[in-house]
Amino acid sequence: MQDNKNKHNTDLIAAIFMLAVVVVFWIQLMSFKTNIFYIHLDIIFPQFVLISMTILSLILLIKSLRKPDRKTLFLTTNKRKIIIAVVAGILWVSLFSALGFIISSIVFLTFLTIILEEKSKNNPKKIILSLIFSLTIVAVVYFLFSNVLKVPLPKGFWA
């Protein structure tokens, strides 16, 4: 019984999530303005998709009430690490253009490799190793993209 308490009805969550998506997109479609001659052609496909999604979500909703698929979510996850990784990822993605490729990549690669290590194992030697690792990876990728493949990478706001 106690075990069942920690388990989530994944069918119910998935069905509610998809129904919410349907509602949001349906409202968008209702306010959609296009050339009156083409309107039916521009909305025919999304309408068909939204109706299919609604039917499938309702089937899943009924199943979730009758024969739910119960599962403990994020079971194998070390919550501290996952939150750090996600927050660092969001910051990295947000600051990628502003800080530039080189700075943002070195900072976040080093930060992640240090922070994800067990606290007891983090010593100055380990931190230097993480920094060398990040510098090497960033240098190799920068050379490959900028010099060989000629793919421009963001230089940051000071460039």
Add this chain to the structure above:
Amino acid sequence: MIIEGLIALLTFQNMLYILIATVAGLVIGSLPGLTATMAVAILVPFTFVMSPVTAMAVLGAIYMSAIYGGCFSAILINTPGTPSSIATAFDGYPMANKGEGVKAIWGATIASVFGGIIGIIALAFFGPPLANVALKFGPPEYFWLAIFGLTVMSTLGRGSIVKTFLSGTFGLLMSGIGITIMGGVVRFGFGYYKLQAGIELISALIGFFCIPEALKLMNEKMSIYAGDPRKHSKEKWTTILSEIWDTRITALRSSIIGVIIGILPGAGGAIANIIAYNEAKKASKNPEKFGTGILEGVIASEAANNASVGGGFIPTLTLGIPGTPVCAVIYGALLLQGLRPGAELYQTHGEIVYALIWALLISTIMMLFIGIFMGVNLYKIISRVPTLYLGPVILFLSIVGSYSIRNNSLDVIIMFIFGLLGYFFIELGLSPAAVVLGLILGPIAEQGLVQATLMSHAFGFYKVFFGRPICIILIILIILSFSWPFVSKFLKERKNGGL
């Protein structure tokens, strides 16, 4: 002409260029975010100064090897390097995870070489008649082809079929973001003008496949693979070859599918690998093993995507209609060289066409040796790198890869949002692979539906959608595809009951 093409190609300089192009294609193809189209597009400016034979040889070689290179990251880190290797990850990564990465690399390499050669044979000997078949595909046929592709979903999911189809429709919905086909206005833009360009497929692909894997790795301090690669490294290569030989029918079937899908303008390896995987699963005696890490799944996907290369060149060279996005770039390169693709190209510059075909063949053979060497060593390296470092590096490559598609920071943000969504979807038992399939097939299905609806105003609805011969064949295939899981289950039960 065939011999003249070979003679024109056989110089030391050309062989060196093909070798460099093959290695470059392998590297670019294996990096998530850098596609075969990008690989060829990057190299086009370098070919301006080359002779037409050398230019075509280099572009053909890089195309063939980039399509193959996508299998490395699919097998080793569960991230398809290009959309043509999506299905390779379904069984390739579980194989690597079990410690059978070497076998997966061997299988993918030999299947790619085999598929590539079948595509080249089709291009060399059956080009013009096959191209005429492609011309018979109109909007209704494309609509039904996309629907046929969507039936693949019935075999993609490992759990609930409703959840898999729901994931697929979510992908179809996402593909609807952006400028509409008819009205040319922004749909589902949510007031954010940058969304007018739509969801970039490669960004979504990287997000859905890379980010959940990176997050998973950053959580677990161990080797990326659960199984011990050393246990399987002693497996004799003759044993591996014998296992690959057992899948020869799958390789042949998938190659034929790859050629056919490659010929259809706009389709290409991204669709070919998924359809071939689906058909292999249906034809298999052990369909339940697909997705758990079996060689047949890797073979099916890899044979099909490389066969689509030769197939894609057929309408490009014979009709002047690019069969795949990469062929569209090569089409441009041909024009820059003063050559106009089309039926007369064979007559006026036959030696260049056949030099390209020979270059594709030589590059394919080079792939066999370079690919196995590169793939097996990458596997050994990756299996030894602690996940503590591997997770952040995958996240890093995902960011750089998604940015480099269009040099757009929005693509990076979309990639990350889709990545978090993918992580959440996996936890809920939804299928990220089905979402990606919906994203790929959505635009093809919508364009076909809209254009066919317009046609139906003139010719009648039933005649357009249900009265054309190819449409009827595709509808029968769709019905068979949908009903096959139930039919095979019924036949199996009957057989077991009989025994």
